[in-house]
Amino acid sequence: MLKRLREHKSLQGTLLVSPALLWMIALLIIPLILVVITSFGQRDPDGNVIYGFSFDNYVRLTGTTDTCQNLGDYLNGAWQMIIGSEARTCFDPLYVQILWRSVLIAIETTALVIVMGYPLAYFVARAPIKRRSTLLFLILIPLWTNFVIRVYAWIRILRAFDILYTPGAVLIGMIYEFLPFMILPMYTSLEKIDPSLYEASADLGANSLRTFLRVTLPLSMPGVVAGTILVFVPVMGTFVVSDILGGKQFVLIGNLIQSQFLSARDPTFGSAASILLMVMTLIVMIFYTRKFGFGEEVIVG
Amino acid sequence: MGELAVELRDVVKEFSDSEQIREVVAAVNHVSLQIHDGEFFSLLGPSGCGKTTSLRMIAGFELPTSGDVLIQGKPMGRTPPFQRPVNTVFQNYALFPHMTIGQNVAFGLEMKGVPKAEIGPRVQEALAMVRLPGYDKRKPRQLSGGQQQRVALARALVNRPAVLLLDEPLGALDLKLRKEMQLELKTLQREVGITFIYVTHDQEEALTMSDRIAVMNRGKVLQVGNSSDIYETPNCRFVADFIGEMNFIKGIIQAQAGRSATVGLDGGLTVHARCEQSIAAGTEISVAVRPEKMNIDSSAKMDNEFQGRVVSIVYIGTDTHYGIRLAGDQLVRVREQNNTPGSRPLASEGAEVKVSFAAEAARVLTA
Ligand SMILES: Nc1ncnc2c1ncn2[C@@H]1O[C@H](COP(=O)(O)OP(=O)(O)OP(=O)(O)O)[C@@H](O)[C@H]1O
Numbered sequence: 058m059l060k061r062l063r064e065h066k067s068l069q070g071t072l073l074v075s076p077a078l079l080w081m082i083a084l085l086i087i088p089l090i091l092v093v094i095t096s097f098g099q100r101d102p103d104g105n106v107i108y109g110f111s112f113d114n115y116v117r118l119t120g121t122t123d124t125c126q127n128l129g130d131y132l133n134g135a136w137q138m139i140i141g142s143e144a145r146t147c148f149d150p151l152y153v154q155i156l157w158r159s160v161l162i163a164i165e166t167t168a169l170v171i172v173m174g175y176p177l178a179y180f181v182a183r184a185p186i187k188r189r190s191t192l193l194f195l196i197l198i199p200l201w202t203n204f205v206i207r208v209y210a211w212i213r214i215l216r217a218f219d220i221l222y223t224p225g226a227v228l229i230g231m232i233y234e235f236l237p238f239m240i241l242p243m244y245t246s247l248e249k250i251d252p253s254l255y256e257a258s259a260d261l262g263a264n265s266l267r268t269f270l271r272v273t274l275p276l277s278m279p280g281v282v283a284g285t286i287l288v289f290v291p292v293m294g295t296f297v298v299s300d301i302l303g304g305k306q307f308v309l310i311g312n313l314i315q316s317q318f319l320s321a322r323d324p325t326f327g328s329a330a331s332i333l334l335m336v337m338t339l340i341v342m343i344f345y346t347r348k349f350g351f352g353e354e355v356i357v358g
Numbered sequence: 359m360g361e362l363a364v365e366l367r368d369v370v371k372e373f374s375d376s377e378q379i380r381e382v383v384a385a386v387n388h389v390s391l392q393i394h395d396g397e398f399f400s401l402l403g404p405s406g407c408g409k410t411t412s413l414r415m416i417a418g419f420e421l422p423t424s425g426d427v428l429i430q431g432k433p434m435g436r437t438p439p440f441q442r443p444v445n446t447v448f449q450n451y452a453l454f455p456h457m458t459i460g461q462n463v464a465f466g467l468e469m470k471g472v473p474k475a476e477i478g479p480r481v482q483e484a485l486a487m488v489r490l491p492g493y494d495k496r497k498p499r500q501l502s503g504g505q506q507q508r509v510a511l512a513r514a515l516v517n518r519p520a521v522l523l524l525d526e527p528l529g530a531l532d533l534k535l536r537k538e539m540q541l542e543l544k545t546l547q548r549e550v551g552i553t554f555i556y557v558t559h560d561q562e563e564a565l566t567m568s569d570r571i572a573v574m575n576r577g578k579v580l581q582v583g584n585s586s587d588i589y590e591t592p593n594c595r596f597v598a599d600f601i602g603e604m605n606f607i608k609g610i611i612q613a614q615a616g617r618s619a620t621v622g623l624d625g626g627l628t629v630h631a632r633c634e635q636s637i638a639a640g641t642e643i644s645v646a647v648r649p650e651k652m653n654i655d656s657s658a659k660m661d662n663e664f665q666g667r668v669v670s671i672v673y674i675g676t677d678t679h680y681g682i683r684l685a686g687d688q689l690v691r692v693r694e695q696n697n698t699p700g701s702r703p704l705a706s707e708g709a710e711v712k713v714s715f716a717a718e719a720a721r722v723l724t725a
């Protein structure tokens with residue numbers, strides 16, 4: 058048995074991936090299939106799921122109302138909404154607004170976290186080796202405290218500035234929560250840049266700014282890309298920050314899903330919203346990674 | 359030789375280790391050098407002697423603690439690297455991994471603001487010069503070590519610097535490629551006529567390539583001269599020992615007349631040797647003689663002739679090395695060329711032989 062294992066590389070591979078694979082199948086693939094099935098079901102008045110095959114939940118997410126007869130009516134309604142007309146026949150903007158808000162805050166958070174995190178990551182990567190671990194440690198310390206507690210702590214601060222329960226409050230909370238996840242991959246790729254490349258650049262006549270634009274920035278892009286994926290995807294789905302800091306007005310798709318499962322007791326609609334979230338995240342990420350790659354150089358090295 | 363390309367005036371570089379404040383290391387210790395225009399100048403010395411530090415001060419990556427660096431007669435002061443008329447070939451090549459070979463070579467020209475139309479041809483010309491035409495679309499990692507080394511060279515030379523600084527540029531190559539590149543570099547340097555300052559710890563490399571060599575040890579320059587100066591007339595024991603093979607025979611000065619000295623050895627022997635400085639009689643010194651300058655059982659009459667017993671014979675093809683114990687128990691190595699067809703050893707182990715050498719071939723070295 059052992060002898061066969063030693064001889065067969067593919068068998069070794071199977072053995073090495075199988076724990077993770079089994080875990081993923083049991084806790085990711087199977088639940089996902091269940092969510093897909095549920096999303097096509099209906100809820101009976103008692104809150105039980107009646108399994109079936111209906112697109113009703115998805116149609117509801119698009120904001121199509123009962124008065125709608127065809128796609129033309131719907132698009133017209135959506136257009137009326139966009140140009141700010143009051144004639145809202147056939148279109149309920151509620152869910153579309155939630156989706157739009159979620160995408161927007163994910164983009165805003167990611168962009169701001171890049172802008173704020175990059176200088177810090179650069180600073181840490183260029184610090185003397187002995188000091189780097191201390192600095193990284195300081196960046197990671199906040200993560201030791203429970204996520205929810207940290208967000209709660211912001212309530213007091215934001216209230217003091219009188220901006221609690223505003224979109225700005227949610228943005229601040231998001232940036233705070235996700236900054237470390239951007240800094241770490243950016244640090245990794247900045248730290249890997251051979252310092253002699255900076256010297257070579259200076260030697261060839263480039264001043265600091267040009268060295269940054271032509272050498273540092275392109276070589277650290279994998280870290281920025283990896284960080285973007287690590288931040289954008291969770292921000293799209295999170296509900297804790299908006300729940301605690303955003304108030305009732307500021308609903309993200311994560312909050313919608315949560316409320317459907319817990320308070321509204323409509324798992325079928327919640328499942329449909331989850332699938333929509335996944336698909337949207339996937340689409341954004343496909344466009345993004347087509348353009349920039351996965352940042353695999355940082356992860357794989 | 360004409361103008362000075364680079365001059366170091368009493369340059370000192372100290373690195374203060376922040377952890378151990380009491381210990382201040384002088385990496386370069388009062389070094390003065392004059393490097394002429396168009397010269398192939400080597401800095402040679404063992405690891406840690408301050409070669410790289412000296413080069414980095416010329417490039418501007420380090421600033422001297424005291425003293426001046428002058429390039430083309432101009433004091434550099436705190437001039438940053440990107441404003442100095444020198445370019446560096448780094449030991450690890452330091453090619454930009456995200457750029458193609460063409461972009462790497464064009465980088466310096468772009469930074470200088472050379473017109474676009476001129477950059478293309480000059481890049482091609484530089485790549486042709488290092489025998490890599492048509493490689494401009496490749497990425498550095500698709501090239502072998504030797505090819506990357508040449509790209510690094512092209513990237514520096516394309517800027518037509520006043521001085522090219524090379525820090526052990528052949529260090530990572532295998533022996534055969536190294537020898538090839540040594541020749542190529544030397545030829546290239548003659549062609550372009552740019553001053554090369556070349557750092558190496560390989561004495562053979564320095565001897566074959568350089569117009570002049572500065573031998574360094576512990577942050578100091580011990581001797582500056584051309585290859586044969588350094589080899590034939592080393593001025594101290596360190597240089598004598600570091601370059602080539604050398605026999606050191608301990609002795610005491612008995613008498614000195616001008617440049618020739620009589621040295622007494624253990625066992626009542628005396629040696630006649632050349633002596634550059636005047637040394638008081640009775641001083642303990644070493645007599646340095648190259649193994650190839652000694653002869654076994656030679657019929658020619660020499661200033662120094664000793665009886666000895668052969669204790670070892672090593673045949674290495676072109677030469678045979680003999681270990682011979684002299685009457686006063688001194689062990690010397692003698693190297694005889696195998697220059698006759700089917701050479702046979704001149705002596706066998708245990709044989710009594712006569713070892714002889716000229717007084718001119720022996721040098722008195724203190725310390
Ligand atoms: N940045 C630095 N900080 C502290 N000490 C340094 C620094 N750079 C060099 N040194 C010390 O200065 C001395 C000379 O170093 P240098 O790199 O010039 O040697 P080298 O002659 O180039 O040696 P090698 O042949 O090994 O490259 C060494 O003792 C080294 O430890």
Ligand SMILES: [Mg+2]
Pocket residue numbers: 409410411525
């Ligand atoms: Mg060095």
